Amino acid sequence: MQNEPDIKAKVLAKIGRGDVHKRSHAYFVMQVVVVAVLLACALALSVFVLSFAIFSVHESGEQFLLGFGQRGVLTFFALFPWASAVADIALFVLVEWLIRRFKFGYRIPILRALLGILVFAAIGGIMVNLTPLHATLLRMAEQNELPVLGEWYESIHASHSDYGVFRGTINSIQEGRFVISHDDNDHDADDGTWTVIPPAGFDMATVATGERIYVAGTPVQPGIIQAYGIQQLSGDM
Amino acid sequence: MDTPKDDATDEALAVEAQGNNDAAFGVLIERYQGRLLRYGHKFLADDDHIEDIVQEVFIKTYQNIRGFDTDRKFSPWIYRIAHNAFVNAIRKKHREPVISVDFDIFTDHPQEQYDPAEEEDRKAMQSAVESGLDALSPIYKEILILYYIEEMSYQEIADILHVPLGTVSVRLRRGREALKKEIKGRGNNE
Numbered sequence: 001m002q003n004e005p006d007i008k009a010k011v012l013a014k015i016g017r018g019d020v021h022k023r024s025h026a027y028f029v030m031q032v033v034v035v036a037v038l039l040a041c042a043l044a045l046s047v048f049v050l051s052f053a054i055f056s057v058h059e060s061g062e063q064f065l066l067g068f069g070q071r072g073v074l075t076f077f078a079l080f081p082w083a084s085a086v087a088d089i090a091l092f093v094l095v096e097w098l099i100r101r102f103k104f105g106y107r108i109p110i111l112r113a114l115l116g117i118l119v120f121a122a123i124g125g126i127m128v129n130l131t132p133l134h135a136t137l138l139r140m141a142e143q144n145e146l147p148v149l150g151e152w153y154e155s156i157h158a159s160h161s162d163y164g165v166f167r168g169t170i171n172s173i174q175e176g177r178f179v180i181s182h183d184d185n186d187h188d189a190d191d192g193t194w195t196v197i198p199p200a201g202f203d204m205a206t207v208a209t210g211e212r213i214y215v216a217g218t219p220v221q222p223g224i225i226q227a228y229g230i231q232q233l234s235g236d237m
Numbered sequence: 238m239d240t241p242k243d244d245a246t247d248e249a250l251a252v253e254a255q256g257n258n259d260a261a262f263g264v265l266i267e268r269y270q271g272r273l274l275r276y277g278h279k280f281l282a283d284d285d286h287i288e289d290i291v292q293e294v295f296i297k298t299y300q301n302i303r304g305f306d307t308d309r310k311f312s313p314w315i316y317r318i319a320h321n322a323f324v325n326a327i328r329k330k331h332r333e334p335v336i337s338v339d340f341d342i343f344t345d346h347p348q349e350q351y352d353p354a355e356e357e358d359r360k361a362m363q364s365a366v367e368s369g370l371d372a373l374s375p376i377y378k379e380i381l382i383l384y385y386i387e388e389m390s391y392q393e394i395a396d397i398l399h400v401p402l403g404t405v406s407v408r409l410r411r412g413r414e415a416l417k418k419e420i421k422g423r424g425n426n427e
Contacts, residue, residue, distance in 0.1 A: 007266060007270050007288065007291060007292050007295060008263055008266040008267055008270060010292055011266060011292060011295045011296060011299070012259065012262075012263055012266075014296065015259055015262070015299060016259075020296050020299055020300060021300065022255075022299060022300060022301075022302055022303055023300055023301060023303060023304065024303065025255075025303045027303075027304075028301075028303060028304035031304075100399070103306070103309075106395075106399035106400060106401070107395065107401050107402065108401065109343060109345050109401050109403070109404070110343045111343045111345075112345060
């Protein structure tokens with residue numbers, strides 16, 4: 001029989017000399033607790049970020065762009081809150097990595113785990129949007145009462161005139177055009193008055209003075225917009 | 238210090254070792270020393286420090302013995318520690334990722350059905366694994382060692398490599414194919 005090296009004697013000698021110590025049971029319990037807490041936080045954050053993205057698209061009116069033809073779809077993707085989407089993807093990867101720290105985690109193929117996390121976050125995100133959480137935070141942000149996340153929320157109503165997207169209230173309706181204005185008392189770029197020329201075939205009878213409206217179009221002259229899509233905003237937007 | 242019984246299971250010895258019975262840990266070293274050295278020699282092949290690495294595996298095992306879940310089997314647990322140590326050794330030596338991105342762990346794979354012909358093939362594969370592993374990628378080399386030399390089950394291999402069961406199945410099939418190709422290539426060259 002081949003002589004085996006005396007690993008046993010060497011290891012037991014190190015143990016005997018006190019060079020090596022067993023980690024306590026509490027160490028391993030703490031390890032599991034820390035991973036579980038991080039996992040819960042990462043999951044909650046991913047739900048919050050996804051719910052914010054859904055709220056942001058709805059609240060800004062950007063979802064209307066999808067009904068404005070190819071140009072509207074392209075503008076929708078240009079205005080999509082990609083930062084939130086990227087942050088959420090990073091959080092999904094973190095959640096998946098944390099799940100893998102558990103004994104059951106590595107038994108699930110990565111794509112299936114990521115899909116499960118996405119479904120969980122989407123359902124959670126939709127449920128959060130059924131609560132007044134984001135609307136309350138947005139109101140606080142607009143009243144400068146929301147630290148840290150304030151700018152994030154204020155960006156929802158930011159001007160996108162550089163992308164040809166305008167929001168405002170109809171001041172007057174003239175022959176084949178109407179005038180809208182927006183003023184949220186901050187004198188920034190999204191405040192102003194514009195004359196909107198609706199797209200061909202638009203039924204002027206569908207709009208009325210005082211209505212809030214979402215317009216996608218091209219400025220043809222200073223203050224005049226040739227619209228390719230118009231949508232009335234509901235009272236809560 | 239209690240003297241452990243010769244017929245005590247690995248798991249029972251691990252429970253003893255979790256307490257203050259270092260003699261029980263000594264028995265576990267006796268039981269696994271040869272197996273881990275063989276695993277290391279096959280997996281690392283040209284590494285001169287396998288004994289040191291295996292010694293380090295036992296030290297890590299001792300340090301973490303209280304983290305061992307006594308409801309589970311001991312052998313995949315200690316092999317997992319050895320797997321990590323061997324992969325780190327290769328990484329250190331080659332300064333590159335040993336097991337690069339493995340797309341097999343991304344998707345579901347059906348577990349392949351048991352083929353009776355495989356059992357007849359097993360002896361032939363065992364000797365092929367003994368002689369023809371060097372040219373294979375570490376990802377296939379290791380799974381062939383665990384299955385044919387260490388005689389681990391699919392579930393045990395999944396627990397050692399931390400991959401889904403379907404991935405073990407597909408990786409093993411690919412490893413077998415790569416090994417057969419390698420042996421055939423050698424036969425043609427001779």
